[in-house]
Amino acid sequence: MSLGICLLSQIPGRAEPDDRAEIVTQILFGESFIVLKKNKKWSYVQLTYDNYKCWICNKQYKIISNQEFDNITGAEQIACTSDLMGFVRIENTSIPIVLGSTLPNFDGEKGSIDNMEYTYDGSIIMASKKSFNKQNIVPTAFKYLNAPYLWGGRSPFAIDCSGLTQMVYKMNGIKLPRDAKDQAKVGESLSFVEEAQPGDLAFFDNQDGEIVHVGIILEGNRIIHASGKVRIDQIDHQGIFNQEIKDYSHKLRLLKKVV
Template structure:
């Protein structure tokens, strides 16, 4: 059987652990995210995402199938939608409009028009060109865009986001690809030996009593961190971990700090 490929053509699509609407949402696809199709049961497809090699199931009605050439062309997109609550695009007919979220991938445009699969769209606003050189100076501003976004397991937007989805989406604005889950992200980057040596943009990882990495956040300084816990929030951090002033206790035990 020939390999099949697809792309997300909706604003946000839930990726589920099992092929059922009742199944746990483990992640989300944003407009422009592309993937290989691993399995098709007629109602659901099991996918492997190209940008972070994440597996899960999506509804068969929530994607567009694409050819291999189009799949490859989507690998190196250099334009994303910046940190704004919503971005509008419209189909060529002009009668259908989509409101997209920050971080969505946009193929190369010509006079504001672009193709995703076989469908032609018009971009209403502007895209940004991610640059790793701007990460250190710009990451605090992008991270603050998500401040107070509610925590949502598997979420990746300002309307609901989890801890590793938050770090992944912030870093996407600078062209840095992170894996999906916190324990996977902890395997990337270079180790920062001491908390006092950390800088804005470093990632701090936290473990549970069994020693498993379960949480991640973005350092704003060597004393403060922004992370998704109940909501995206700013807390103090020391060698013991994150201290929540509202709860008057430590909520996360520091394991390691990584520089991406």
């Protein structure tokens, strides 16, 4: 078993070891993982942040030592980038990275990964569960407004509904599972839309009763969610009402207070 880290802006995580396979998630810069098995071209990995499993290309990641892996995963708080886009400078090259990326062993000016020193001159958030402030959830979510929808996406240039909620909470020190159906198992259930506060999560199901969508509650019976793009719509006890089509686009299943 080996350990790895993403040193690119993002690595596509696929359902199968094939370039044409479904992208089920994205691994962002600084996120680490366990390599469970490996062939000539592909590695099957388990992400340490959310335990998600996927296939990634061997050319797109770096193996790290056990000690470095422990340093990264054992940190009580993580430095997350808070700019839409920035550049990490490492070993005489620049790597473009996106909002919500992780900066391992970062002291505010420089960091290191397995004795490779790097710098980042953009803005960061020191995210930890201890410093969680629910009032920061909505402003963080607004950073993703109008990001195009992409199944499996976790970046401001391509994101899905559960990727949005996971990334917003990540930058505020709270870990959520990758998929909406698993996020729905976290936190305290709320009975009414009127009871929900900004930052709480709303989940929506399909005709078979399966959780297939999630969004973040805003003030004024509104919700921010990824559907076509990250957008704001009205929500009531029935679900999300889309003013453009003058109809409900998603059927409300449950509401959750995460923290």
